[in-house]
Amino acid sequence: MSSQWPLWEIFIRGQHGLNHRHVGSLHAPDAEMAIRNARDVYTRRNEGVSIWVVKSADITASSPSDKGPLFEPSNSKVYRHPTFFDIPEEVGHM
Amino acid sequence: MYAQMVKTDAKGVKTLEEMSPEERAFQERVDRGEKIEPKEWMPEGYRKTLVRQIGQHAHSEIVGQLPEGNWITRAPTLERKAILLAKVQDEAGHGLYLYCAAETLGVSRDELMEKLHNGSMKYSSIFNYPTLNWADIGAVGWLVDGAAIMNQVPLQRTSFGPYSRAMIRICKEESFHQRQGYDIMMKMAKGTPEQRAMAQDALNRFWYPSLMMFGPSDKDSVHSAQSIAWKIKINTNDELRQKFVDQTVPQAEYLGLTIPDDNLRWNEEKGGYDFSEPDWSEFFEVIAGNGPCNKERLGARVKAWEDGAWFREGLMAHAEKHGKRQAA
Ligand SMILES: [Fe+2]
Ligand SMILES: [Fe+2]
Numbered sequence: 001m002s003s004q005w006p007l008w009e010i011f012i013r014g015q016h017g018l019n020h021r022h023v024g025s026l027h028a029p030d031a032e033m034a035i036r037n038a039r040d041v042y043t044r045r046n047e048g049v050s051i052w053v054v055k056s057a058d059i060t061a062s063s064p065s066d067k068g069p070l071f072e073p074s075n076s077k078v079y080r081h082p083t084f085f086d087i088p089e090e091v092g093h094m
Numbered sequence: 095m096y097a098q099m100v101k102t103d104a105k106g107v108k109t110l111e112e113m114s115p116e117e118r119a120f121q122e123r124v125d126r127g128e129k130i131e132p133k134e135w136m137p138e139g140y141r142k143t144l145v146r147q148i149g150q151h152a153h154s155e156i157v158g159q160l161p162e163g164n165w166i167t168r169a170p171t172l173e174r175k176a177i178l179l180a181k182v183q184d185e186a187g188h189g190l191y192l193y194c195a196a197e198t199l200g201v202s203r204d205e206l207m208e209k210l211h212n213g214s215m216k217y218s219s220i221f222n223y224p225t226l227n228w229a230d231i232g233a234v235g236w237l238v239d240g241a242a243i244m245n246q247v248p249l250q251r252t253s254f255g256p257y258s259r260a261m262i263r264i265c266k267e268e269s270f271h272q273r274q275g276y277d278i279m280m281k282m283a284k285g286t287p288e289q290r291a292m293a294q295d296a297l298n299r300f301w302y303p304s305l306m307m308f309g310p311s312d313k314d315s316v317h318s319a320q321s322i323a324w325k326i327k328i329n330t331n332d333e334l335r336q337k338f339v340d341q342t343v344p345q346a347e348y349l350g351l352t353i354p355d356d357n358l359r360w361n362e363e364k365g366g367y368d369f370s371e372p373d374w375s376e377f378f379e380v381i382a383g384n385g386p387c388n389k390e391r392l393g394a395r396v397k398a399w400e401d402g403a404w405f406r407e408g409l410m411a412h413a414e415k416h417g418k419r420q421a422a
């Protein structure tokens with residue numbers, strides 16, 4: 001009887017030249033309508049200058065149960081953070 | 095609040111010792127203030143309770159458009175009309191954010207609609223009261239959105255990620271709603287004697303239904319204790335009601351209007367007002383479907399859904415045909 005419109009994920013680039021950011025999702029029959037609906041649902045107060053829409057079904061996500069092993073390699077590499085190194089105060093700002 | 099009397103299926107809050115290892119790990123994450131995301135393990139009761147609560151909240155936003163929509167064509171000036179239109183459109187947006195949050199828990203939009211339409215899911219009792227004159231639109235923004243804000247601000251910290259993010263978006267938009275309502279009340283309260291009388295009448299009719307929005311006293315409720323442990327409820331109904339009264343009384347005084355409660359007085363000791371409870375038998379009647387506008391509200395939603403079916407199906411058929419042609 002009813003054929004539900006597919007779900008789309010909405011990404012918006014704000015005023016200040018930052019990356020497109022995920023803001024939420026909505027249902028629409030096709031990409032063009034998804035953009036029009038996204039304008040009304042997610043940019044009623046000038047929140048954006050550009051909209052991307054992606055069918056939710058087309059997104060592949062990492063699995064939450066892999067969180068440990070997936071991100072473990074970077075855990076042990078604390079020297080990637082500048083605070084790992086002690087620079088004497090006399091040297092000044094670095 | 096927009097979600098009243100949400101059941102949890104819980105028989106009491108389990109202690110950490112009584113929980114399975116999975117449940118314990120989950121509860122400890124919630125206690126640490128971590129956000130729970132849709133694909134992660136969660137107790138079935140948590141998932142079901144959230145679907146009910148977020149669904150009820152979403153339905154309230156959508157049904158809540160009706161009493162105010164009633165006045166869009168009759169707003170006194172073009173500016174008031176444009177403002178009210180924008181406010182009501184925001185409420186549609188709120189409903190959509192919340193439906194999407196509920197859908198991440200594995201329920202479909204159509205199922206949620208179906209359950210609203212067949213009465214197995216509720217919406218807030220407040221929207222079953224009529225908006226009889228223009229001052230009612232002021233009272234709704236001031237009191238109803240004011241009560242909603244009371245409930246929604248703490249929910250920004252709720253444990254379920256998508257719900258919390260929806261609440262953050264919604265809260266950003268709500269203060270416009272309350273201010274536009276109070277602005278109407280200021281105009282009316284400082285207007286002609288007839289306008290003042292309309293403003294007082296609107297306050298008289300909306301005061302107790304607004305207090306009912308927070309739900310009955312929940313000191314002893316099992317559901318409430320479980321929801322608080324899961325951080326899908328942050329304050330008790332009574333705490334929020336007290337805060338609402340304390341905030342609203344000075345606002346009414348500024349307007350020169352009288353809160354319709356002879357027992358209302360400042361209690362120095364508790365640092366808040368004492369006030370009369372609403373008539374809870376009326377509340378339960380409204381929840382059971384016997385309020386002044388229940389049939390009209392639900393009827394309008396069902397009609398909109400049914401009348402729009404050909405359009406939704408038409409757009410889908412067009413998209414499918416177009417998609418096939420592109421693929422070929
Ligand atoms: Fe809202
Ligand atoms: Fe609102």
